[in-house]
Amino acid sequence: MKFRGILITLAMLIFVGTNSCKKISEHNKINPHALLSDDKYSKLVVEIQSFEGQEPDANTLENIRTFLEARLNKPDGISLVSNTINPERASKYSLSEIEKLEQKNRTIFSSNSKASIYFLFVDGEFADNANGNVTLGVAYGASSMVIFENSIKQLSGGFGQPSTTILESTVSLHEIGHLLGLVNNGSNMSLAHEDTDHARHCNNNNCLMFWQSETSDFIKNFFGSIPALDENCIKDLQKNGGK
Numbered sequence: 001m002k003f004r005g006i007l008i009t010l011a012m013l014i015f016v017g018t019n020s021c022k023k024i025s026e027h028n029k030i031n032p033h034a035l036l037s038d039d040k041y042s043k044l045v046v047e048i049q050s051f052e053g054q055e056p057d058a059n060t061l062e063n064i065r066t067f068l069e070a071r072l073n074k075p076d077g078i079s080l081v082s083n084t085i086n087p088e089r090a091s092k093y094s095l096s097e098i099e100k101l102e103q104k105n106r107t108i109f110s111s112n113s114k115a116s117i118y119f120l121f122v123d124g125e126f127a128d129n130a131n132g133n134v135t136l137g138v139a140y141g142a143s144s145m146v147i148f149e150n151s152i153k154q155l156s157g158g159f160g161q162p163s164t165t166i167l168e169s170t171v172s173l174h175e176i177g178h179l180l181g182l183v184n185n186g187s188n189m190s191l192a193h194e195d196t197d198h199a200r201h202c203n204n205n206n207c208l209m210f211w212q213s214e215t216s217d218f219i220k221n222f223f224g225s226i227p228a229l230d231e232n233c234i235k236d237l238q239k240n241g242g243k
C-alpha cells in the first residue's frame, strides 16, 4: 500500500510538473518575430485583465487594436478579451509580485496558431519608483505588460495634463512596442537609433518609443496626442516580420 501511495504521489508530481512546463514553454515560443509575423501564429488574442475599478476605457482598447492591426501580420484576426479581478490591494507592487498575480490570474496563453499577450492594469504604484519619477508601465517576460493605472489617473485628466485615454494609450502602446522587440530588444535595428542613455528606447524624442513615454516625465513634453512610431522603429518591425 505504501508503494502505491508513492506511485500516486509521483503521478501527481509529474502531472503538476507537466502542466507548469507547458505554460512556460508556451511563453518561450513567443518572441518579437512570432508576434509580428504569421509564420507561427496567424491570430492574436490580447488578454486585458484589470483590478476592479482600474479598467482602461473603451477608446484605449480601440487604440490598442488599431495599433496592433497596423503593425502585425495576423490574417486570422486580432481580438481583445477583457476581464476583471479583485485581489487584495497593496499600495506598491514589485515586478515579482506582478508576476505572481499574472501566474495566478492570467487565463489565455499562446497555443496552436494563436499568439497571446497579456496586460494587467493594477492600482497602487510601482515599488521601484524613486526621486519623484513614476513608472507608468513595464513590459516583462516575452508576452506580459503591467500598467499602473492609478498612477496614470493621478497624472492625467487635470488642467494642463493629457487626457486619461491619451496617457493610458501611450503607455500601453509603448509597452507593446517593447514586446515587439523595440528598440534593439529582439527586433534588429535597420539603422542605429537606440538611445545611448536609455537602453531599449528610441533616440527620437517625438517617437512612441522615447523613454519618457512610460514615465511621469511624459507630461513635461506632452504635445497633445499619442506619439506615433517613427520611421526607424517601423522599419525595424517590418524587417522582423511586421508591417
Ligand SMILES: [Zn+2]
Pocket (backbone or CB within 6 Å): 174, 178, 200, 201, 211, 214
Ligand atoms: Zn520603455
Ligand SMILES: [Zn+2]
Pocket (backbone or CB within 6 Å): 202, 203, 204, 207, 208, 209, 210, 229, 230, 231, 232, 233
Ligand atoms: Zn522610434
